Amino acid sequence: MNHIPAVQPIPSGIVTLADHELHARSVLDDNAWAYFSGGAADEITLRANRSAWDEMQLSPRVLRNLVGGNTRTQLLGRTLAHPILLAPVAFQRMAHPDGEVATAYAAAMQGAGLVLSTQASMPLEDVAQAVLSEAQRGPLWFQFYFQHDRGFMRELIQRAEQAGYEAIVVTVDAPSSGVRDRERRAEFKLPPGISAVNLAGLPPAPPVYLAPHQSRMFDALLATAPTWSDIEWLQGVTRLPILLKGVMHEDDARLASQMGLGGIIVSNHGGRTLDTMPATAAVFPRIHEVVGGALPILLDGGIRRGTDVLKAIALGASAVLIGRPYVWGLANAGAMGVSHVLRLLRDELEIAMALCGCATLDEVSSATLFKR
Numbered sequence: 153m154n155h156i157p158a159v160q161p162i163p164s165g166i167v168t169l170a171d172h173e174l175h176a177r178s179v180l181d182d183n184a185w186a187y188f189s190g191g192a193a194d195e196i197t198l199r200a201n202r203s204a205w206d207e208m209q210l211s212p213r214v215l216r217n218l219v220g221g222n223t224r225t226q227l228l229g230r231t232l233a234h235p236i237l238l239a240p241v242a243f244q245r246m247a248h249p250d251g252e253v254a255t256a257y258a259a260a261m262q263g264a265g266l267v268l269s270t271q272a273s274m275p276l277e278d279v280a281q282a283v284l285s286e287a288q289r290g291p292l293w294f295q296f297y298f299q300h301d302r303g304f305m306r307e308l309i310q311r312a313e314q315a316g317y318e319a320i321v322v323t324v325d326a327p328s329s330g331v332r333d334r335e336r337r338a339e340f341k342l343p344p345g346i347s348a349v350n351l352a353g354l355p356p357a358p359p360v361y362l363a364p365h366q367s368r369m370f371d372a373l374l375a376t377a378p379t380w381s382d383i384e385w386l387q388g389v390t391r392l393p394i395l396l397k398g399v400m401h402e403d404d405a406r407l408a409s410q411m412g413l414g415g416i417i418v419s420n421h422g423g424r425t426l427d428t429m430p431a432t433a434a435v436f437p438r439i440h441e442v443v444g445g446a447l448p449i450l451l452d453g454g455i456r457r458g459t460d461v462l463k464a465i466a467l468g469a470s471a472v473l474i475g476r477p478y479v480w481g482l483a484n485a486g487a488m489g490v491s492h493v494l495r496l497l498r499d500e501l502e503i504a505m506a507l508c509g510c511a512t513l514d515e516v517s518s519a520t521l522f523k524r
Contacts, residue, residue: 155278157253158250158487159488161488162492163175172480172481172493177189185338186338192331193330194333195423198423200423205456210462210522211519212507212508218511222512223502224513227291232291237264237471238255238264238265239267240321240475243346244482246346248486254490255490256280260289267321273346280315284316293321294312295320300357318393320393324399325399327373395414395450398425399417400420402438405449406443408443413447414448432452436451448470450469451464452474455473455474455497458497458503463521466516
């Protein structure tokens with residue numbers, strides 16, 4: 153793999169993740185912007201993910217001994233430099249020619265975990281090869297969408313294992329796409345030369361013949377949608393830990409725990425599937441109450457500040473994932489832009505910890521949150 157990401161300077165004036173988003177709008181065309189920034193329907197859930205963190209307040213302590221403080225944490229048997237991972241985002245070459253390889257280099261430079269999308273626009277082997285030798289890199293996971301052909305799925309999982317991925321993240325909250333009005337208004341289409349390259353070779357789905365009374369959604373599209381039995385099948389196919397991404401109900405969290413899965417990610421798909429779902433920050437306490445301590449619970453959705461990361465840890469999250477912010481960084485400056493986004497968040501997390509009197513993440517608890 154000979155693709156080395158270009159080194160680009162960070163545009164002047166960018167000092168926050170919001171700055172990255174504002175600048176990215178001037179870089180991306182309307183097609184890419186609609187895809188990466190848009191949510192489902194009226195985007196109520198998209199906005200709620202952000203506002204939930206703003207409404208939460210911190211309760212700082214003073215005069216604490218903070219010498220030797222750090223952001224390290226444990227996750228699936230590994231020590232992470234900090235609790236920030238990059239969520240799976242498809243078709244990253246729409247944001248920058250260096251695509252997922254640039255993102256992987258940046259994650260490795262900053263010790264961040266990376267979850268590569270099934271719908272990546274670069275081969276999963278190339279992405280892994282770019283960073284596996286980096287001693288300080290974070291975990292490398294592969295996000296998995298179930299397909300209609302089990303033989304192809306088995307081969308795809310085997311490819312991920314052989315390439316060096318350390319866990320499988322199954323997205324379970326998108327049996328169909330959401331109503332994405334922004335994409336429809338922009339008449340979104342993939343640019344020439346960009347595709348889900350890791351799904352190349354997937355056999356075509358068998359034709360479905362519908363009677364007049366049958367539903368194209370329920371009797372065709374959802375005929376091969378995964379169920380809990382498919383998760384059991386996957387457990388028999390891979391030796392890697394399996395995490396479910398998209399859990400928003402405590403009963404589903406309980407089932408995942410009972411199945412002995414590696415973890416769950418509380419996520420509403422960034423507000424891109426079912427609109428009017430609650431914010432992930434609002435749902436998280438219910439899920440933590442029923443399975444907290446039984447398995448790692450990660451949190452995804454609306455993270456834009458280091459204080460948000462601290463609040464998530466205070467709620468009981470093992471780690472957080474970010475999506476759109478690092479895409480903005482990628483669009484603005486390739487690998488350096490993604491690295492800058494991660495560095496900003498980590499620096500802000502350290503500042504928030506220091507100002508709350510917490511030297512380590514183990515000292516962050518529900519008492520760190522202000523209760524009215």
